[in-house]
Amino acid sequence: MRRLRLILFWTHLVAGVVAGAVVLIMSVTGVLLTYQKQMTLWADLRGVEAGPPSSGAAALSADSLVRLVASRSKKTPTAVVWRNGASMPVEVQFGRDGRQYVSVYTGAVVGTGSAGMRKVFSVATDWHRWLAMTDDARKTGRAITGWSNVAFLVLVLTGMVLWWPRNLTWTSLRSVLWFRRGETAKARDFNWHNVIGIWSALPLAAIVASGAVISFPWASDLVYRVVGEAPPPRAPEGGSAPRTAEGGAGGRERPSAPMAGRTTDNAPLVGDVPTLAAARMSDWRTVSLAWPKSTEAPLVYTIDRGMGGEPTKRATLTISRTGERTKWQPFDSLSTGRRARNVMRFTHTGEVLGFWGQTLAGLVSLGAAVLVYTGLLLSLRRLLAWRRRVARATASPQPDALRA
Numbered sequence: 001m002r003r004l005r006l007i008l009f010w011t012h013l014v015a016g017v018v019a020g021a022v023v024l025i026m027s028v029t030g031v032l033l034t035y036q037k038q039m040t041l042w043a044d045l046r047g048v049e050a051g052p053p054s055s056g057a058a059a060l061s062a063d064s065l066v067r068l069v070a071s072r073s074k075k076t077p078t079a080v081v082w083r084n085g086a087s088m089p090v091e092v093q094f095g096r097d098g099r100q101y102v103s104v105y106t107g108a109v110v111g112t113g114s115a116g117m118r119k120v121f122s123v124a125t126d127w128h129r130w131l132a133m134t135d136d137a138r139k140t141g142r143a144i145t146g147w148s149n150v151a152f153l154v155l156v157l158t159g160m161v162l163w164w165p166r167n168l169t170w171t172s173l174r175s176v177l178w179f180r181r182g183e184t185a186k187a188r189d190f191n192w193h194n195v196i197g198i199w200s201a202l203p204l205a206a207i208v209a210s211g212a213v214i215s216f217p218w219a220s221d222l223v224y225r226v227v228g229e230a231p232p233p234r235a236p237e238g239g240s241a242p243r244t245a246e247g248g249a250g251g252r253e254r255p256s257a258p259m260a261g262r263t264t265d266n267a268p269l270v271g272d273v274p275t276l277a278a279a280r281m282s283d284w285r286t287v288s289l290a291w292p293k294s295t296e297a298p299l300v301y302t303i304d305r306g307m308g309g310e311p312t313k314r315a316t317l318t319i320s321r322t323g324e325r326t327k328w329q330p331f332d333s334l335s336t337g338r339r340a341r342n343v344m345r346f347t348h349t350g351e352v353l354g355f356w357g358q359t360l361a362g363l364v365s366l367g368a369a370v371l372v373y374t375g376l377l378l379s380l381r382r383l384l385a386w387r388r389r390v391a392r393a394t395a396s397p398q399p400d401a402l403r404a
Helices: 002-032 036-045 062-072 115-130 137-162 170-177 185-215 217-226 273-280 336-347 351-395
Strands: 079-083 090-093 099-102 109-111 286-290 299-304 314-319 327-330
Touching (some): 002 115, 002 137, 002 351, 036 099, 062 099, 079 273, 115 137, 185 336, 185 351, 217 336, 273 286, 273 314
Antiparallel strands (some): 079 286, 090 099, 286 299
């Protein structure tokens, strides 16, 4: 057992030293990204007046609104988002070309979103995902953050063993379960490292493991294989991925293609969206329509009664415009592999548990930053102490017998 702990200790130490700086960057940016969706929406709608212009004013039909947007825009939307509430504007997304918030009563543009807030989160995301590398270097940056995340998982798993007291008594447990005052710098760092490590170990393991699933295709495929399913086909590298209402392929915004002719005839016939949503999910909060690629393409709606990152509260409604049957896909109807993969995706941000899950993920990310900081300080002190021992051994005089 002693030898096992020694092996785990050196594995823990080496992984921390090698990946520590990158893990620190990911932890700090993870804290900054905790409430990204809420803060972005708040900044976008701050000061926006989108309520009825007069008492009893009737809202435009969703068809009329979408046709109006399509007729006056020089860009093709990528998605349209309706939010439940009489004073909530409709959001029209244009991929990398931005977005417009449109009054549901007049069709007028009442806002274009907060460029400053989005820039802050864009910079934080770039550092979190690929260390702010650009263009072709992003692939290298993503590999570095991905493998550093794997090293962090090793740190967490080995730490679960190392942080646990060898003698399981209340006194020894208390010393690692809560912060102590009046300690030297070294003892304080050791105490903080243990306390934060123990309290954050389980949620941190879930966040880091789900991060590996996001980073590596083989890890994502493994989720399906574990439950006995074949992984879904993957888009070829450099090819296009399915669009999402959150903004482009895989959550990233992308340039939109020009609309052929830019006439109202090309606008999708979307029907009465609020009524359509309420019929399927009475407590809906948002309905997102991925803009169809053609007039014959089906209408794909994502109806959500959560905060945008709770897959169990989301469903997809696909309405064919060529005669096929309407398809309704709530979370429970998905295969086991897809359900597991969706849950893993939003476990990384904590959103799978709603607001309190996000809060927990943010606190754990903050704790991870402290863990890396204290861990690197402890490693540096160990290195300096080792160098002092070597220097003393080298400088000490040799006995006469040994000299002879």
